Amino acid sequence: MRVGVHWSVLFIFVLILLGLAGGSFREAHPDRPAWQYWLASGVTAALFLLSLLAHEISHALVARRNGVSVEDITLWLLGGLARLRSEATTPGAELRIAGVGPLVSLLLGGLFALAAGLLAAFSDAGLVGEALAWLAGINILLAVFNALPAAPLDGGRLLRAAVWWKTGSPLRATVVATAAGRFLGWVLVAVGLYLVLVGALFSGIWLVVIGWFVIAVATAEGGQAKLRELLGGIPVSDAMTPDPVTVPAATTISEFLADPRFRYRHSAFPVVDADNTAAGLVTFKGADVVAEKERPSVPVTHVMVPVDDLPTPRPDDPLARLVPELQANPTHRALVLEGSRLAGIVSSSDISRVTSWLSSSSAWRKRTL
Known part of the structure; x- marks a missing residue:
């Protein structure tokens, strides 16, 4: 940690x-x-x-x-x-x-x-x-x-736990907690503006800043909860790109940067061993860091993000559970594994594509009614 x-x-x-x-x-x-x-x-x-x-x-x-x-x-x-x-x-x-x-x-x-x-x-x-x-x-x-019972404060989490226990719905619980958070945030903003008007400039500005922070984070948490609900029941395999273009572990930086298969398609590629075992993820940004004179002798494994530092879901894992891991990981990508072998890759843009499709789907609209 x-x-x-x-x-x-x-x-x-x-x-x-x-x-x-x-x-x-x-x-x-x-x-x-x-x-x-x-x-x-x-x-x-x-x-x-x-x-x-x-x-x-x-x-x-x-x-x-x-x-x-x-x-x-x-x-x-x-x-x-x-x-x-x-x-x-x-x-x-x-x-x-x-x-x-x-x-x-x-x-x-x-x-x-x-x-x-x-x-x-x-x-x-x-x-x-x-x-x-x-x-x-x-x-x-x-x-x-x-x-205080308002997200994103700890009291908001306690309120969410209570509503979740009462209703059985984590989404409804999050909606209640985030609504309370936005209400508290606007109250803090209003009190802060009042203090500014009566002359307590520093205290007022401080409360306004805290209020805006509470509103922003509570709104973001509400959006993430709706996203998890939207993706409920969808497996990772529905969002992943199966059998992606891979970079062999023995490839040098020069070969990687010069090969048109890599240069004009994506900004990051899975790195695999000879038996298609996932080793990591190499990005053009990471490869460009290597000095030009060293590129012919340095393999991509020296600059790749190791597989242990990446989300590695299975194809049948819930897609909703992967979302926070993708958001937290600097690469915003996950390698989908079957055992240790590479099955596919998922990026944040893949999540957006699935989300857009579900949001416009008539089946989804019937499901939410």
Whole structure:
């Protein structure tokens, strides 16, 4: 499981640093040397980011225990995001995966509050006590905010689990959760605009940004749920290109780039061994990275994406389950395997083609009525 940091984390780090060092810490404990404010604020901001990471890691660990694979975790401007390769298979699994995040934030808030209380009871807490109290408050606030019953927040996942359990329909559950998310987002935008009008410029803009984020992600989740429903019952074999043009593993970069069979058809090709065993996927972009003088001696296997780093469904696997894996994979392609042998290839454009056909199909319209 990869852990990444978006550049926007620097923005939130600096924001906390300036807000604490130049504001609350200085007001609570005036007449301290400036370096103490900056040091305490820097450590506090770092601990807050680690708290966000703990929140997301808890989601990932529980997801894995419930059979849901995790692509990566990314910390960014508005918190963190654990990207899952697949969906929970039962309402109970959804409940456990979603519920653990706010519980971890609440636990961290309690531990920071306990540490602040103990420090204040036995010594002059000073800036350390102030930092612990701030961390306690922000983690509890994070837990409460995330528990709001609206997608994409953890509370939205809890709402989805409850509606799913009640109705038996994961699609209906997602529709309810995403509708709640869009409603919450518009409320945050409205409150933010009001704050801007009354002069609280920074707080207002911040709420507007969060509101737009909630609306955008909730809308995207609703669209993905409808896509999964649309593709329900469709096997991967209906979308794949069978017996695709392949590149033998012994082919050099020069041969690959010069061969017209590859040059004018697609941007990526499966790489296979002599017995048609899938080895990986080579792209023109990856091949072009190799220096021109080295291309005659470097095989495509040196620049290909290994098969272990690609989605590898079977022909009879559900197409809907493949969609999030394709979206998460940088190549946006999957090698369809029968055992270890290549049966076909599926790309995001193949999914779009099937989706367009189903959307216009009279049989599909009757099915949804």
